[in-house]
Amino acid sequence: GCDSSQNLTSQKATDAVNNIFQSLRDIARARMHMKQFNSIHNPGSNTHQASGSFPASYKPLLKQVVEEICNPDRLDPVDIEHMSSGLTDLLKTGFSMFMKVNRPHPGDNPLLIIFMVGGVSVSEVKMVKDLVATRKPGTQVIVLSSALLTPHSAVEMLFAPDRLQPDTDI
Secondary structure (H helix, E strand, O other): OOOOHHHOOHHHHHHHHHHHHHHHHHHHHOOOOOOOOOOOEEOOOOOOOOOOOOOOEEOOHHHHHHHHHOOOOOOOOOOOOOOOOOHHHHHHHHHOOOOOOOOOOHHHOOEEEEEEOOOEEHHHHHHHHHHHHHHOOOOEEEEEEOOEEOHHHHHHHHHOOOOOOOOOOO
16 A cells, blocks of 8 residues: 555554554464464473473474374374275275274375465475485375465465455466
8 A cells, every 4th residue: 555665654554564464363363273283383492491491483384294194103193184085985984983993094105195275385395305205215295286486476475465366367
């Protein structure tokens, strides 16, 4: 709402900052229903002991998901759901109500396909490649996305007023 610095008022600046924080709250609210992947912020520790203190940190959502898929402890993932694909899987799912049947773990497959809606950066693709290579060697990973993000395009998408509207200029 401001085309030049001469037209910038305190109210316009306040409105812009409020819109930025509202966008960030909306993004956080999109993951509120998740139990495991609901935050990318680790608040750290306030204690000042040398052994137990750690600073606040950022852990990307994609990294959390890939670490869970490649987790060697083989626990049932909480926020990742297996979708039955055939009649055999459907029957197993139906019988699981009466018997103890373990759902397939995403890490059981030799091929992992990840599709990121909204975009993925080159550094995120490298992070996925490195994580899978160290935690699940022999697994092939294909990372697909709706866009290849640059720092500029990521910020632009984050603060665009119509970021949830599809691009109709195709």
